[in-house]
Amino acid sequence: MKPTARQQYILALDQGTTSSRAIVFARDGGIVAAAQQEFTQHYPQAGWVEHDAREIWQTQLAVAQAVLRDNAIGASQIAAIGITNQRETTLLWDRLSGEPLQRAIVWQDRRTAGTCDALLRAGHAELFRQRTGLVIDAYFSGTKLKWLLDHTPGARQRAERGELAFGTIDSWLAWQLSGGRVHVTDASNASRTLLFDIRRQCWDEQLLALLDIPPAVLPQVVDSSGVITQIDSALLGAPIALAGIAGDQQAATFGQACLAPGMAKNTYGTGCFVLLNTGQQAMDSGQRMLATIGWRQLGQTTYLLEGSIFMAGATVQWLRDGLGLISSSDEIEALAASVPDSGGVYLVPAHAGLGAPYWDPYARAALLGMTRGSTRAHVARAALEAIAFQSADVLQAMETDAGNRLRELRVDGGAARNNLLLQFQADLLGVPVVRPQITETTALGAAYLAGLAVDFWHDEDELIALWRAERCFEPGMSDDQRATLLHGWRRAVGRCRHWVEAD
Numbered sequence: 001m002k003p004t005a006r007q008q009y010i011l012a013l014d015q016g017t018t019s020s021r022a023i024v025f026a027r028d029g030g031i032v033a034a035a036q037q038e039f040t041q042h043y044p045q046a047g048w049v050e051h052d053a054r055e056i057w058q059t060q061l062a063v064a065q066a067v068l069r070d071n072a073i074g075a076s077q078i079a080a081i082g083i084t085n086q087r088e089t090t091l092l093w094d095r096l097s098g099e100p101l102q103r104a105i106v107w108q109d110r111r112t113a114g115t116c117d118a119l120l121r122a123g124h125a126e127l128f129r130q131r132t133g134l135v136i137d138a139y140f141s142g143t144k145l146k147w148l149l150d151h152t153p154g155a156r157q158r159a160e161r162g163e164l165a166f167g168t169i170d171s172w173l174a175w176q177l178s179g180g181r182v183h184v185t186d187a188s189n190a191s192r193t194l195l196f197d198i199r200r201q202c203w204d205e206q207l208l209a210l211l212d213i214p215p216a217v218l219p220q221v222v223d224s225s226g227v228i229t230q231i232d233s234a235l236l237g238a239p240i241a242l243a244g245i246a247g248d249q250q251a252a253t254f255g256q257a258c259l260a261p262g263m264a265k266n267t268y269g270t271g272c273f274v275l276l277n278t279g280q281q282a283m284d285s286g287q288r289m290l291a292t293i294g295w296r297q298l299g300q301t302t303y304l305l306e307g308s309i310f311m312a313g314a315t316v317q318w319l320r321d322g323l324g325l326i327s328s329s330d331e332i333e334a335l336a337a338s339v340p341d342s343g344g345v346y347l348v349p350a351h352a353g354l355g356a357p358y359w360d361p362y363a364r365a366a367l368l369g370m371t372r373g374s375t376r377a378h379v380a381r382a383a384l385e386a387i388a389f390q391s392a393d394v395l396q397a398m399e400t401d402a403g404n405r406l407r408e409l410r411v412d413g414g415a416a417r418n419n420l421l422l423q424f425q426a427d428l429l430g431v432p433v434v435r436p437q438i439t440e441t442t443a444l445g446a447a448y449l450a451g452l453a454v455d456f457w458h459d460e461d462e463l464i465a466l467w468r469a470e471r472c473f474e475p476g477m478s479d480d481q482r483a484t485l486l487h488g489w490r491r492a493v494g495r496c497r498h499w500v501e502a503d
């Protein structure tokens, strides 16, 4: 399918945890126009996080319409649409009315930690790991879906009768964009559910039975790059091809052109997500990293290793909102730079437990190593260093898994504009850290996947050539100093582990 001469752009819909965005990309990979809208976070109980799926769709549609209207771009100029989304967030809706049964349970929500404990006690960790590449954790969709089926009256029976649809946010957007005609997810999103066999590429009946999930509720799994449907022409004014879907971290890896085995990116947003390309084989991690599907094109799958860190930029937000130490996130860099080092202070940001490689929901945050000489500048510096320490833990585990040293780390996300953080990251890793010119890599990756499907871009070599570095941070720290800092960090983490006592 060739784009016509008028079709100069690709539209990416980037549905994130805190906002919905629509970005129009040109053939050179540059951003032509963008629109963004935040939406409501619901915290009905401690540890619970919910989103209203209707609000997600309303904001996503509104920004898609606005980015075209406000920039005088016609729908007929768009060659294809790509979706990228916050992953794992789980929703059930009625196939007939299209109405969600409850608010969506967000990836950060910890309400199913008890279900996960029970699965672990029953000895199922290895089964889930082998089939899905994941660890049993409340982060993933499977136990969230079970919770929705258990806690909505009549839902399981209705699901068995085929009346209900489960979806992550990509499924919900594809359903809405198609006017309720398609119920799909792509392989990268399916691989985050705890229900999908990443090697056989199918929903796993044994895992579905363990979580008591009726197969009739599941979406069809499609390629990440490929025409799925034409969108309802009433939405944007033309029946544009929906031609790509990928989870946001996998899309960012694609957008960073980490397309060859051994290439890695780290996104420094609310959390940090480090992903390493492992090629056409799912790697069996011995280090509690996640094996996950990167993208599937023409039935061929690229796998990634992932280390998910729950508190990164959110640590900076906590310094701002929780402690009042700074008044904006950007202020932290100058404050941290006002001291030469953290003066022995460590901040372990385990406010929501620890993700990879520790997977300890009972860890809690702590500030350690303070003396009478410690100041807010030391705490600010320790907060930035903690982001880099956590990323170094994950990358070291990945290098052990892969049996190779990393050559460079490509970075993006809101906190990646912090030069002090990136320099410390390079020092700690002992490899160059490279920030690209286009840091909207998530949306760019979704655009690339959609664009490849409609021949807007022709092959991956073309995308690799479009990637450009903006700045490279070279490592400058001695091996001894690095080892001393990492030793202190690991001692600090040790003090925070298993802090919350069960019962």
Ligand SMILES: Nc1ncnc2c1ncn2[C@@H]1O[C@H](COP(=O)(O)OP(=O)(O)O)[C@@H](O)[C@H]1O
Pocket: 016, 017, 018, 268, 269, 270, 271, 312, 313, 314, 315, 316, 317, 329, 330, 331, 332, 333, 413, 414, 415, 416, 417, 418
């Ligand atoms: N200059 C900065 N230094 C450190 N962190 C920052 C800076 N600017 C923004 N951040 C952090 O980056 C995060 C926002 O990044 P973003 O990529 O938009 O996140 P998300 O997509 O997860 O919502 C916030 O947590 C914020 O505290």
Ligand SMILES: O=P(O)(O)OC[C@H](O)CO
Pocket: 015, 016, 017, 018, 085, 086, 087, 088, 107, 247, 248, 249, 269, 270, 271
């Ligand atoms: O929406 P983000 O950028 O915070 O990303 C969330 C991740 O997809 C969660 O796995």
